[in-house]
Amino acid sequence: MNLHGRVALVTGSTQGIGRGIAVRLAQAGADVVINGREDDADARESAAQVRATGRRAGIVAADVACVEDCQRLVRESVAQLGRLDILVNNAGIQTQAGFLDASLEDYERVLAVNLRGPFFLAQAFARHLREAGHGGRIINNSSVHEELPHPNFASYCASKGGLKMLMRNLAIELAPLGITVNNVAPGAIETPINRELLQQPDKLAGLLQDIPARRLGQPRDIAGAVAFLASDEADYITGTTLVIDGGLLWNYHEQ
Template sequence: MRLKHKVALVTGSSQGIGRAIAVRLAQEGADIVINDLEEDEQARLTAEQIRVLGRRVCIVAADIAQVDNCRRLVRESVERMGQLDILVNNAGIEKRAAFLDVRKEDFDRVLQVNLRGAFFLTQSFVRHLASSGRGGKIINTSSVHEELAFPHFTSYCASKGGLKMMMRSLAVELAPLGITINNIAPGAIETPINSALLRQPDQLAALLARIPLKRLGQPQDVAGAAAFLASADADYITGTTLFVDGGLLRDYHEQ
């Protein structure tokens, strides 16, 4: 098991990609801190899936859009698990709106969760590692839309583009501390956020026509990439984005 004796904090891990990452890291031997807005039934289900693997697990509810919550999340995670070695900034939201209709509160919420939350949670995590003189791994769940335009989701694209440059800058700044940071950029993944798309055969067919591998990704596809980047196999990889998109970005074209 590549992550034995490691502890990973995975934000937004009560369902979807976050749950798949948390479970996969546990399969690799890591103990897990589950985070979401609430300690609800979905979060408890993720915890049970990890517990049956024989790993330690706890749930720490926190809204990472609030900077003080980011600091509390790291503090409580360390108090309950003893240490943190891996941070997966997975929590994210999107708000659809034409540019002229974007509301300030929606723009703020998207940037606060997707970018500011990841920034200050990473800061608290790095302070924890630095205080104990240990290296660690940071993995951000970004999106193909850190590169690919997405009309009607401009705030989301801005947040993911910002996450890309945050990652690249921190890769240089944190390397002397033995800390690596990388992004995973999923394409179209079959998760609850895409449930409406799955109920619209015409739209789904049009999307699949733009994906060279001709299928939606699964949360496990992203989780496998996260397990690799969290492991010693990726010790010499930092400052890069790993696209998990079935070739979508390299063969994208408008219909």
Template sequence: MPKRFENYDRVAVITGSDSGIGEATAVALAVSGFDIGVTYRSDKTGAESTAEKVRAAGRRCEVRHLDLTDLPGAAAVIDELADALGGLGVLVNNAGTGIRTPVVDTGFEQWRQVLSVDLDGPFLCAQRAARRMITSGRGGRIINITSVHEHAPRIGAGAYCAAKGGLGLLTKVMAQELAEHGITVNAVAPGEIATPMTDNEDVDPHGVERPGVPVGRPGDANEVAAVVALLAEPRAAYVTGASWPVDGGMLLMGPQAGSHLKSGDWRNG
């Protein structure tokens, strides 16, 4: 009979967890009973704040610096955190960046920086996590935070879309390869979420109108974290290779536009 994989380490590493979706995910997983590894690139204060919230939830936390432009060496932080926390059961590849530049105006260094952070880094971090999980023989979870732009293009975001699209397909390949080891690999694809990356930090999304999004507003980081927390649990063992949009229905709009519509006239057909 196939082996059951339900006892993987209750340790989760979340990259880029000093703010936004990463911070919310760290807290959600702590509440779910995971010890947490937090990483940051420049906001050490934010990372320490996340760690305080994790510890307030009764879980252990370790904080490390991680710069995904310094590859391949930077990915060693995954093993460092796993060693410090006594194992690794969940990796959430959340750290990311982007630019708003037309393809014809995108410099190669800009292109490489986005690809490094949004694709090369998650690949190397996931590779290290998967190797540890295979060695442990207890299974695990790898969850990649992509974007609705894993699925749909956006003008001025060629590098970002290329990286997130690539990460989406990497997710599927890893899901196929790692399933026999009890490791599921999924993507979570946020739409517009009220975070520093979208210039909406500390904004209540329920007070912001987005007529072109069926739900009518941006999302909250905690709404993304809730989906990650579900996928991180043993009970999600039969879900792998999927991409979970958390976008208020934005992708359903297709050619009708989405977040940049100025009115709700589309609702009238």
């Protein structure tokens, strides 16, 4: 997969899956804008790993829950690296709470980061591509929970289900501009968001019984799929979700 000459913006790329995606795109030849809420040591480490591949890296701190930040993020990314060709909406959060106990604040924050952010980032990105006169790629990091219910995480599941339909809608609307729009849907991946799970051996063992591959996924598993969808090899793929879960989705049993 050859991404030479292309520039990617990866949100939430200061650690975990986002960092893995950023580095994998750089290995394929893309220059990469690193994004997190802060320009901190984690952001600088991600940028350093991108530069270690021989590619350029920029850093733009922005909160994707804020519409104005989404618009500024695209503007500053273009200002730093000259253009954008690939948008990876990777940033995401989750809050655990039973439905009857869930707060308005938690609901609004999850939906703002996981759904509103990708909506307005995709809008700003697509406007840039239209003005620049070339196509591009939008790839959203969704979840198996765009399909699979997960009790006590209703807001998260709602955000990912919404992201699935947003992706389908944008795939149709943006196709005339040469923009493809797809989701990747990870299952259980070994990242900081699952730190609590990794410290509970009994719960982890039960989850692994539900995964036919008998292992947690790694950021590289997601990153390779994103690199494919960003490449010319995926030029005729749009409006679809690529599930990356070791078989979890069709073998899951609530613990």
